[in-house]
Amino acid sequence: MENLKGIKNIIFDLGNVLIPLQIQKASEVFQNLMNNDLSPEAFIEKNGDAFQAYETGKISTSRFIETLRKDMNPEVTYEQIIDAWNMALGDFPARHVELVSKLRPHFHLFILSNTNELHAKRFETEVPGVSHIGDLFDGLHYSHIEGLRKPQPELYEKVIRKNDLVPSETLFADDLKENLEVAEKFGIKTLHVTPDVDIYEWFLG
Numbered sequence: 001m002e003n004l005k006g007i008k009n010i011i012f013d014l015g016n017v018l019i020p021l022q023i024q025k026a027s028e029v030f031q032n033l034m035n036n037d038l039s040p041e042a043f044i045e046k047n048g049d050a051f052q053a054y055e056t057g058k059i060s061t062s063r064f065i066e067t068l069r070k071d072m073n074p075e076v077t078y079e080q081i082i083d084a085w086n087m088a089l090g091d092f093p094a095r096h097v098e099l100v101s102k103l104r105p106h107f108h109l110f111i112l113s114n115t116n117e118l119h120a121k122r123f124e125t126e127v128p129g130v131s132h133i134g135d136l137f138d139g140l141h142y143s144h145i146e147g148l149r150k151p152q153p154e155l156y157e158k159v160i161r162k163n164d165l166v167p168s169e170t171l172f173a174d175d176l177k178e179n180l181e182v183a184e185k186f187g188i189k190t191l192h193v194t195p196d197v198d199i200y201e202w203f204l205g
Contacts, residue, residue: 001106001203001204002205003191003202003203003205004107004171004203006168006169007107007169007170007171007189008107008108008166008169008170009107009108009109009110009163009165009166009169009170009171010103010107010108010109010110010170010171010172010173010203011109011110011111011112011159011170011171011172011173011188012100012109012110012111012112012173013111013112013113013150013172013173013174013175013176013179013193014111014113014115014123015089015113015114015115015175016175016193017173017174017175017193017199018092018093018096018100018111018199019089019090019091019092019093019096019123020090020091020093021088021089021090022087022088022089022090023088025087025088026084026085026087026088027040029083029084029087030043030084033072033073033076033080033081033084034071034072034073035071035072035073035074036071038071043071046071047067047068047071050064050067050068052149054116054117054144055114055115055116055143055144055149056143056144056146056147056148056149057117057143057144057145057146057147058147061116061117061118064116065078065081065082065085068081068085069081082118085118085119086118086119086122088119089119089122089123091126092123092126092127092128092133094128094129095200096199096200097127097128097129097130097136098200099199099200099203099204100136100137101136102204103203103204104136108138108163108165109136109137109138110137110138110139110140110141110159110163111133111137111139111140111141111142112141112150112155112159112172112174113141113142113143114143114149114150115142115143115144116143116144117144120142120144138163139159139162139163141155141158141159141162143155146158150174150176150179150182151176151178151179151181151182152182153182153185153186156182156183156186156188157186160186167186167187167188168187168188168189170188170189171188171189171190171191172188172189172190172191173190173191173193173199174190174191174192174193175192175193175194177192180192
């Protein structure tokens, strides 16, 4: 744990940090459900406002699905859209559960994730070896619950305040540089999790 000198608190992002994302796989499934020739990029751009609203809890799951349904074939069901949406999440690796379990006796651990109600329901109870992801962490901060999303500074302020964190004693691991840059402005130390970073080895090596 050489990299963690002076650290008492660790905040993890979820997607592409603790949970692998399968965006291409989800895109392919959506393409098969759609009734038009929108590219995945055009589909995302068209529904960008709905994605952000859903991610910050401003619209319900049913309203979100109905928004996406406008681009789907008439016979596509509510459940098929949910399955396609959840396809973006891979399985929570057992190795990452082991990582968190080994860190927990020594640090306060938190999740800070831009996520949504459907994805949270999908991953929360599918973590190997525990009944709920909350069993592994001291606090869970989801954008759709907090009403804010990274990199909004107000979200970082909220997490610091709610958990009484000392920024200089806190490390934040995220896959997006823009999310880390805001954390650094608060004095939080950061780890940019790129594809070539093995977080198990980084934290425990």
